[in-house]
Amino acid sequence: MSDLLDDPVKALTEYVSFPSVSADSSFSDGICGAREFATARMKDLGFSVETIGTPIHPVLLGTRGNPSWPRLVIYGHYDVQPPDPIDLWSSDPFAASVRNGRIYGRGAADNKGPQIVHMCALHRALKKNPDLPLHITYLIEGEEEIGSPSFRPFLEQRKDQLAGDMLLVSDTGSPGSDQLVVTTGLRGLTAMEVKLTGPKQDLHSGVHGGALRNPLQALVQICSTLHDESGKVSVEGFYDDVLEPQAWEREELNKLPTSEEEYQRFLGVPRLSPPPGFSALEAIRFSPTLEFNGLGGGYQGEGSKTVIPAEAFVKITCRLVPNQKSEDIARKVKSSIESACPDSIKVEVELKGGGDPYVVIPPGKPGSSGDESPLLNKAFPLLEDCVNNQFGTKPIYLREGGSIPIIRDLQEVAGLEALMLGLFTNEDNLHAPDESFNLKIMNRAIDSFESFFLKLGEDS
């Protein structure tokens, strides 16, 4: 048994050294190395580990303890984003480097660092109490950065093994090392791609301009009908199922140590533009969106080319909030686009799937159903205490704008509600060059989770 988990920086450095880029098969050695590293650490912790094949990268499933004990499931992912653009890195993305209180490397924050936090905390807790009466299932997947395509089928197949009393995740964000956030909700998603076709080939815009509708003109006309001037989505019925945020959620948000002005500076925009009735920091959590992620057609190069293009496209994603349904919104947006298209242009809307929004109401907060598992009911206030002891402030409870569809999947299929403690921050440069993880957060979080695991087991 290695004692690597005695030294979090050393452990994370070794984990980062495996370039486990899931999107690119040329990194298969790195993917394999990261999987072996995670397997070895789980074995160090006394877990028995199963490697479960999928069409792309296997899932690791580690377990320890007596199945009759309270059952905790921990989620993480061993894969990372590609390092590109690699020349913008200040140091080798796969040779972790410590400077200015941070550890730099691809995956340092997303998600290898938070996994090392959980593992080191468990390591210490289990050293103190080897018979800690907590049944733990450690679930580490390898396709998170490519959208977890194999996760749902894996889940359906292994749902009995994954049944438990609660899920613990650290794959969300917090404002900084002095203020953590417990993420209580994630927006849902629905994606689609729209293709417009006009003439059978690109045409000279001088010779033929005026005879036909330019597909780009149709594109901007159609897209412009999807929002009103204020920025609200104009698709009929889009907001029908949207729930107002609860008063306590807005109050929690007031505790966020980030002002609208700071957020505007961070984004680098001339002015924030939330929809009416919301501040920007509210809008990203409580309000749904319809965003154009990519749009194009015609000449894309330098200078000019006087062409009427044959085709145009737009890629759209909507972020959804409770109780919107992914399939329902997809259908409404598709119908809105089709009816806005002039009959001189052919339109095709391809739905690309998505997932419904996720929300968990912390026990004790208004709106909580009260029928959560006893373990979950205990875990929320316990983690609040443990974090308060180490960070000097209680975590705040906030929904987040992003989507992690597997959280919703684990709820739907395995009945697990999630306690999500955010350990990375905006400064960590996720998915970008010079990704890093804040060592102060790392160390405080290990201490917090050590007490959390001990007390969660001891008192159960």
Place this chain on the structure above:
Amino acid sequence: MSDLLDDPVKALTEYVSFPSVSADSSFSDGICGAREFATARMKDLGFSVETIGTPIHPVLLGTRGNPSWPRLVIYGHYDVQPPDPIDLWSSDPFAASVRNGRIYGRGAADNKGPQIVHMCALHRALKKNPDLPLHITYLIEGEEEIGSPSFRPFLEQRKDQLAGDMLLVSDTGSPGSDQLVVTTGLRGLTAMEVKLTGPKQDLHSGVHGGALRNPLQALVQICSTLHDESGKVSVEGFYDDVLEPQAWEREELNKLPTSEEEYQRFLGVPRLSPPPGFSALEAIRFSPTLEFNGLGGGYQGEGSKTVIPAEAFVKITCRLVPNQKSEDIARKVKSSIESACPDSIKVEVELKGGGDPYVVIPPGKPGSSGDESPLLNKAFPLLEDCVNNQFGTKPIYLREGGSIPIIRDLQEVAGLEALMLGLFTNEDNLHAPDESFNLKIMNRAIDSFESFFLKLGEDS
């Protein structure tokens, strides 16, 4: 003196063999070869030839005859479009190949074939009457396919040499080998590029969506204000200076042996979309346009990337008709775009110049001022007769949708009005793979121009 001009196919084959692509400096040997070929042919015809340097590709200026004779200026260009995509050609684009009554090769129709027509016709005319009392200035440029950037400065510098009684051009189109068109007008042009900037970098559309205005959303909003539902341009004052086409112009158009249905099939669109009050074949000649030639932003690859892009762009050109002015329209469109832009987005509109529309009213048609040069007054009916004798039908007199800014420049700077006989057709695949020139049109046109030159000189 070579007798190459006795054999038009042989002459054109040799001319095509020089890959004179002006856009790509790796073709400088081809550019040079084509220039030497054109120079040699002008010398064969008894012209003295001057090569006039420009910042890119020199202009050739050949002259023959006594300056006191009626003065004809003939325009052509020795450069061609790039051959790409080269693998879609059925034969080598620079090894001319004759099949099915056509000669295939890059530049065969645009503009080497029509030049060979003029040269062969002159060759025959001057063999019959070596002292033909016509002063001819042959002007052949090498930058037409890249927008003639050096032409206007060249013109200002040499305007005295270019002064004359009329201009002859064959660089426009006709419907087919049984019906030629004399082009009486060309649309003007104004070009601009619009750049929108939102956040300082691309943002995650889940994490930040809802807080800010997506530049792509602003782009479609702005662009959608530039046309109304019918397809008319909505920019204030856009149509202020537009002249209604004259009755005789609509009557000429009725002689065109192309129906709206045939034109729709040629374009391959579900439905034609001319602006109200115009048929499609009228609209491309008599009505101005505002076209999006290229537009884009955000993720352009396969699949999806959930991003709010930092930037978006659109490239716009307007085609203008008499009496619109390029600078005036540019100013109006720019102002319309700037005022439609929300204040949460930065907009920059870069004007890229253009040219005013050109129109010549054939002597005798209503609206003709009557003060054209005697040579021009004679040339129009004479060419009509010569074409009628060879093609069996008189040419029809039509404006064309495209723009040739140098025609307007020659009018403005050198006072030359143009007689433009179209020799290429839609089937010739200009700027595309398998460009070709119709041999029936070539031979009939040589015969027509032989009589034309002889009579234009003899009777003057």
